[in-house]
Amino acid sequence: MAVEVKKQGTVTERVMKLKESFHETSPALCPERVKFLAEAYQENEGKSPITIRAKVYEKFLKGMSLHIDENPIVGNLSKYRVGMVPYPEYSCSWMKKELEAITAFGKVPISEQDRELLTEAVDYWKSRSTYPLTNEIHAGKYEGEPTRNELQFAAGVWLIPIGVPPGRISVDYGKVLNKGLNGVIAEAQQQLNSLPIGTSETINKKDFLEAVITSCNAVIAFANRYADLTTDMAQKESDPARKKELEDISQICRWVPANPARTFHEAIQSFWFTHLAVHMELNSSGISPGRFPQYMYPFYKKDLEEGRINREEAIELLELLFIKFTEIIRFWSQSFFAKDMGNLLQNISLGGLTPDGQDATNEMDYLMIEAQKRVHMIQPTLSILYHDKLPEELLLR
Secondary structure, three states: OOOOOOOOOOOOHHHHHHHHHHHOOOOEEOOHHHHHHHHHHHHOOOOOHHHHHHHHHHHHHHHOOOOOOOOOOOOOOOOOOOEEOOOOOOOOHHHHHOOEEEEOOEEEEOOHHHHHHHHHHHHHHOOOOHHHHHHHHHHHHOOOOOOHHHHHHHHOOOOOOOOOOOOOEOOOHHHHHHHHHHHHHHHHHHHHHOOOOOOHHHHHHHHHHHHHHHHHHHHHHHHHHHHHHHHHHHHHOOOHHHHHHHHHHHHHHHHOOOOOOOOHHHHHHHHHHHHHHHHHHOOOOOEOOEOHHHHHHHHHHHHHHOOOOOHHHHHHHHHHHHHHHHOOOOOOOHHHHHHHOOOOOOEEEEEOEOOOOOEOOOHHHHHHHHHHHHHOOOOOEEEEEOOOOOOHHHHHO
16 A cells, blocks of 8 residues: 655744754853762762762752853753763873863863863872772783783774673663653662561662662752753843743642653653753763653643643654754764764664554654754754664655
8 A cells, every 4th residue: 555755844933943053053062071080089088989979960960050042942061062071080190281172163262270180180089080990900810911901902803891881771761651650759768678687688779779869869959950941041031931831830840750741742741851861971972762752642642631731742852852952062082982973873773663562653653754854954863773673665765
């Protein structure tokens, strides 16, 4: 049976302006996290690594400067729209050697003030960061053999990183959308309360569960800071339409990701805070939304049926989300950027099967394709989980 291939639409004026301004925005180095990193380690000396990491995360999300622009989806890695954040505790020797950071967007100058801050961090972390420590372990185990760095540069093959976060992560976004982080906190607290007393396993589990609670509360605080910021902006805004939008953003950020999303817009914002939160904890690639249409479709369907949204409005929100994806870049060495070619591998899977083996395709799959065809951003990448029951229309899109 012949299937009509629909013509793609065009982006809205707002999406076009944000896309154009993104391409005109130069990446900037934001070293704020380095300060919070040092403070957290000093204040929590002697505590378990997982506890310290949670405290670093908490300080960063509660103390970093916030960025906001015309995008109704809020949340950025740093105070800049396209900001690079150093993670010297993983690997840092290259930071002092390079006069300029190399990104997918070209060379990014580093100010003297930021260079001084990074130099102090590198001096502290150069013998403590995880990458050189794991290299020492590797060298000790394979004494006399070429090092990992020598092997990968000689062979031209990039080995899986050891000692730095590997990425390749797809968290349970649907859980956050449907339970809220308060639900996750309650679950962790329940497990914490039921731990047996006096075993080493209990101590490890206790540290983990307390770190979960600390981290989730930090993300909620991060969202509330955006709620406070947009409330203040709304009070000073003279344009009625923008004032209303800022008030709406404030209400959304006050509700999610702490609580279950109630609308498609809330679900998008809750998803974004969750996705961004993972990126802010790890300096890595391969942090993927996974089967986005599966956990997002119920919110779209409900809004559509109740008249809160139409197809074009949903597509615009997805386009705005794609712009947010592309704003995420990393402060990496030249060799890392050459390896990844600027692609952070934030992949969304379309199609696929339901748990009972039926085709899982829904309207959200088509909206995702349409949004990407219109906005043409390099992130996220879209892939199809192919099977013989896929609709022909999806393949033709």
